[in-house]
Amino acid sequence: MISKDKNPVELNQDTVKVGIGGYIALAVIIAFFSGIFQNAAGPLKALDYTNLLGAFGKLGKLAEGGGSLAANFRGTGGNGIRDGFMFTLTLVPGVILSQGIMENIVYYGGIDAARKLLTPLLKPLLGLPGNAGVALVGSLQSTDTGAVLTNDLYQRGQLNERQLLTFAAFQFSCGAPIGNMVSAGAAMWLTMLGGIPLGKLLGVVFLAKFIGANLMRIYAAKFVKEEK
Amino acid sequence: MAVTQPEVKKTKKNILDLFVEGGRKGWATGINTMLPNICFAFVLINILELTGLSKAIGIIFNPVMLIFDLPGIAATALAAGFFSMGGGAGVAMGLVTNGTLTARELAILLPGIYLVGATIQYMGRLLATIGIKSKYYPHLFLICIINAVIAMFLMKLIV
Known part of the structure; x- marks a missing residue:
């Protein structure tokens, strides 16, 4: 399906150097969406998604003691x-x-920093080789990127069928969590959560993804025979 | 995204350019993806309410959803989630805006919706592309459901 020489750059772990800027970008994005600076004193407040989002103006003014007011142009x-x-x-x-923020984080290497930090954890956490790191990080932002890169690893013989199933289980449940939950999703419901930080939801989702993938890993180790 | 970095670096961009570029993508996501999904969700909720089905669903699923401190009607958001994450989240938000769900219930429900999210679509887009044999599809669906159960239970404990 995918030729052997396709995506050579993506599969070479050392191609992309991660500078200090990448780690700073990663730290910024974590702080930004986690809500830790939401009530911070001073300028750190600007490092919070909800604070930057601000508020719509109210529709008019209330007379004292009477009537009700829509929170914004949506009305009631x-x-x-x-x-x-x-x-x-x-x-x-x-x-x-x-x-807009994510575009900056990607450009300044935040995602590469995440990959560098994640790669050594892949073997103990998911039983996958380090070179699956690019596909894993790609899958956090785009389901299709993850799918194509994972298939490429399999075609090249860098993943066996058991590892492929484990990796698929990881990606299948809440595909593209950063793309869906942070870039697009957060805006949809962050303001409706009554101050419950996004970090809590993301943490639980990631934990569940790892648990699910490991259930598949155990199943595959017991019941899936390697074809050779 | 990481994979495109070497090419992106060739042309220098400043923070403003990048923000505007991302913002344009955000506009496209908002209008082309979220808008139809949420409109669908609001129509679905309207249909459920006009036909009285929402009450029936609420009663039928109440015992199961009670495990997670959720009302039975929350099951509709989970069911919609299998087809589309945005659709499932949209139904959940619709239920919050009409006063059926509280913020805490939304926080419990959302991880569940995302963990089973769009799996019907991803069967083709992800599993088939990766090259998973179709005999393993049920196992993978089951894992998504187990994940959702674990996540909603954890959320119930921590929020």
Whole structure:
């Protein structure tokens, strides 16, 4: 399916050098979405997603003791697709903000830093060789990138069938968690969580992904015979 | 994304350029992906409410969802999640905006939705592309469901 000489750059672990900027970018993105600086004193407040998101203006002013006010242009008491449409419009600034930040993080090497840190953990955590690191990090942002790179590793004989199943289990459950939950998803529901930080949700999702992949790893080790 | 880095570095970009470039992608995601998904979710909720099905679903799934401190109707968001993450999350958010779910219940439910998220789509996009034999598909679906159960139970304990 994929020729042997395709994606040579992606599979070479040493091709991309990770500088200090990459680690700083990674630290910034973790701080940004985790909510740790949401209530910080001073300028650190600017390192928080919710704070940067700000708020829509209210529709008018309330007379003392009377009436109710919509929180924003969506209004109150709507339903059906019209309400859904207006609701989505309230979310779009959040998506623009998170994608704008992510674009910078990727450019300054934050994702490469994550890969460098993750690679030595792959063997103990998932039973995968270090060179699956690129595919793993790719899969965090895009399901299709992860799929193509994983298949490439298999075609090259760098993963056996058991490892392929383990890796597939990891990627299949909550595919592209960063792309779906952070870049696009966070904007959708972060403001509705009543102060519960995104980091908690992401932490639990990652933990579950690792548990699930290891269940598959155990199953594969017991019941899947290698074809050779 | 990491894979494109060597090419990206060839042209120098500043923070503003990058932000605008990302923002454009964000606009496309918001309008082309989220908008139809959420509109679908709101229509689905409307249909469930107009037909009275939401009450029935609430009653039928109540015993199961109670394990996670969730009302039975939350099962509709999980079911929609199998088809699309955005759709499932959209249903959950719709349930919050009409007062059916609380913020805490949303926090418990969301990891569950994402862990089974879009698996119907990913069967083709991910499993088939990777080259997984179809006889293992049920195992992989089961793992997603186990993951969701673990995650929702953990969320129940920590939020």
